[in-house]
Amino acid sequence: MNSRKASRFLRLWQVLILAGVFVFWQVATDPELLPPIYFDNPNKAAFFFGQPLEVLARVWVWFSSGSIYGHLWVTLLETVLAFVIGTASGLGVGLWLALSPTAAALLDPYIKAMNAMPRVILAPIFGVWFGLGMASKVALGVTLVFFIVFFNVYQGVREVSHTVLANARMLGAGERQLLRHVYIPSATSWVFASLHNSVGLAFVGAVVGEYLGSSEGVGYLILQAEGTFDINSVFAGILVLTAFALVLDWLVTLAERRLMVWQPRSGETERI
Amino acid sequence: MQVSAPALALERITVTFVSPVGASATARFTAVKDATLMVRPGEFVSVVGPTGCGKSTLLNIAAGLLEPSAGEVRVFGERLAGLNRNAGYLFQTEALLPWRTALGNVTAGLEFRGVARAEAGRRAEAWLQRVGLRGHGHRYPHQLSGGMRKRVALAQTLILDPQIILMDEPFSALDIQTRQLMENELLELWSVDRKSVVFITHDLEEAISLSDRVVVFSAGPASHPIGEFEIDLPRPRDVAEIRLSPRFVELHTKIWQAMKQEVLKGYEQQKSQ
């Protein structure tokens, strides 16, 4: 079997599994199709678990009426801002600390402590500091993203090959050129390794922030639906968030493919 | 500058590595002790010695990448402080910038020195052609074979026209055919404008077939030169053919006699470690 056929086969099965889950979900929560197994009332399953057809209908209404776009825009903007600011500052601080051992030694315990701290707990504090608007969500996302990128860059700079470094110096590179032509490219490959995690965490920051207090965003939608026990809307919100998280992840993959051409990837041959 | 000054003079070099073992204790290891090595302008000198005897260490001293614990380095009569700006270095292990293409690697040194990009590109193309890599400039190091990567490294170093070329077992990772090809190419490039070369190897045949002089180092620790041999074989040479000449065999036997004890010593040490 050639590889294209194999990958199409895989896709088919992936879609079938998704469909299967939805069908099971629908059948198990339908008040009529099956006798109640666990709950005493046939409507209770749908009340607790929602129903996929209802959920999809909710998503459809959100998009066709356009009521979701504003919320989605806010959440995505928070995510992207947190991601960009967190990544840039993680890269900057990571490079700085990796290249100045004294500062790194001095700050070491604080960095360890801040990383060990469950940083989601900062959300209420950010709410107080930055208000209930976007800034507090971005701040939460930044604290989550920053450390991941920071540690990767720090590691990446320390693992720059001594030979490559010595070679660049012998070729006449000064300190700034070493930074630009050796340390940063080397650290970038480590940043990309962490970017899939960070984009997910930027999303977590935005949604959790909204969930804890806001007046707009998809997290806010979910919170509202929960307040009225509208479980279908909660699931619809989760579905939309998941879809957009996948899109962001895919964008990172695209950027990675473009920028990391110099990295060896397995299986680069083509059969003619 | 004195007219007769050697291109490179390592004078009574001692290198002691200090490495921490445990909390307060440190271990000292003297890799090279009292080593003296002179290289005349335009001379091709090979340094042979058993693996681990301190050859790379000595070359790092000559390049200014490492400070000797005692002794000093003179470059064309001037005392060396910091990096050796007159030297080009071909490393034993992979040293190309993996995020740059072959062409980008060859232009790197020129860019660092502020040569305009277009000019650097033009000169680099010419050098890629000289090392037989025309049309491969757009490839990244991982897309090249080991031999091609060595050629890129050679072009990367030689494009800067260094007065002294330091080479650390540059061909030891290559298969024998590629290796002999590259050795011949190296001799050809070198014969155009004879630079001073320090060529490190653990392969005596390679040393004899390339050099004007072979310096034999003792096994470590505290390695030092134990013999120097002028190689009076005629040039130009073909490294594969010259190995069959009677004079080559004679020289090989003579140098091998001097080396044998050290190689065995080095081997015993490695076994006991």
Ligand SMILES: Nc1ncnc2c1ncn2[C@@H]1O[C@H](COP(=O)(O)OP(=O)(O)O)[C@@H](O)[C@H]1O
């Ligand atoms: N940075 C270092 N710290 C401690 N020991 C070292 C260091 N570099 C090299 N050595 C030791 O010095 C000796 C010589 O090493 P090297 O010059 O690489 O040998 P060669 O190139 O001849 O194979 C080895 O025993 C090695 O373990």
Ligand SMILES: [Mg+2]
């Ligand atoms: Mg070595």
